[in-house]
Amino acid sequence: MVTARTATIINDVEHVEVDAVLGSRWLMQPDAFQSLTGWTLKPEGLCRGDVCAPIYHRDKVLADGLIDLQEAAPIIGLSVVTDPDRGVAALTASAPARAQEMISLQAPDFTLSNLAGEPVSLHDFNRRKVLLLAWSSW
Amino acid sequence: MAIDSDVAAIREWAAHAPELTVLVDREYIVAERYGIVNVPAAVWIDEDGRIVRPADTAMGDDRFRAFAHIDSAVHHDLLRAWVLRNERDLDDEQVAANMERPSPELQLARLHRRVAVLLHDRGDTEGASTHLAAAEALAPHDWVIRRGSMPMHDQDPFGTEFFSFVEEWMQAGSPGYSLRTGRED
Known part of the structure; x- marks a missing residue:
């Protein structure tokens, strides 16, 4: 019998510890997948609110009631990299989903740490012009 | 906002500009959201939280001019016009067209x-x-x-x-x- 172990998923906001069954694939219980992505496994597919994305290749996406993260991510508009050997995966918007967000011209909110380790968000500068300047030491 | 995984190195540079809010993007979270593919780069965001100029190279001065072939004053003048007089050089359509959409x-x-x-x-x-x-x-x-x-x-x-x-x-x-x-x- 396969047993789940704790693994780390990096998303756009934080590092999340999840239970996953890791071998050649990265498999997750539907409830763990749901708390990670917001999408629920239902007979009609992966669903969030009123929207359901059909699963065309159920044999690839599902395995003994578990969800294959690598195969399921593109169905719900996510890019994913999984490293089951090291127990680390990373998720973000797929290229078309991100492009769609970008051309809306709505500045996405974010929170990063300042050098004192305090969180600072874009919305802290509400009602002001913001010059977001990207630089580096390299 | 430093697009950099080396916090100690950022700290040294940030000490030169204590008046600025310096954020650290070690994992390229904001870089990904805003399409930042090189530095130094600037994005303009207006009072309503709308992007009015997409990520583009923005030099602080001309020290790299011979190498990068960029006149830093061009962005500085555009920025001044926007901040002081609310004049934009790009309309929404041009902003959208020049967003660095990812592959x-x-x-x-x-x-x-x-x-x-x-x-x-x-x-x-x-x-x-x-x-x-x-x-x-x-x-x-x-x-x-x-x-x-x-x-x-x-x-x-x-x-x-x-x-x-x-x-x-x-x-x-x-x-x-x-x-x-x-x-x-």
Whole structure:
């Protein structure tokens, strides 16, 4: 019998510890997948609110009631990299989903740490012009 | 906002401008959301939280002018006009058209880099190298991926590897940032 172990998923906001069954694939219980992505496994597919994305290749996406993260991510508009050997995966918007967000011209909110380790968000500068300047030491 | 995984190095630079809010984007979270593929770059966001100028190279001064062929005053003048007189040089359609939309490969490269940073922090140098190599192969012309990873490889970001990367990037047609604000070539 396969047993789940704790693994780390990096998303756009934080590092999340999840239970996953890791071998050649990265498999997750539907409830763990749901708390990670917001999408629920239902007979009609992966669903969030009123929207359901059909699963065309159920044999690839599902395995003994578990969800294959690598195969399921593109169905719900996510890019994913999984490293089951090291127990680390990373998720973000797929290229078309991100492009769609970008051309809306709505500045996405974010929170990063300042050098004192305090969180600072874009919305802290509400009602002001913001010059977001990207630089580096390299 | 420093697009950089080396907080100690950022701290040294930030000490020169104590009046600025300095944020650290070690995992390229904001870089990914805003399409930042090279630094220094600027994005303008207005009072309503709308992007009114997309990511584009923005030099602080002309110290790299001979190398980058960018007149820094062009962006400075545009910025001044926007801040002081609310004048924009681009309309919404032009902003959208010049957004640095990612390819599927670039998204994967960014994710590999995030995994590499985490493994690097855990002391798994080999794992970090594997994922950095994957990121670099997927996004060979992205400066924040390629040049930004040189310190993690113990390479000099102004050394031999950098100049061969620049050569590669130029041969590919200098991709990235279609606005080319202040470009002299």
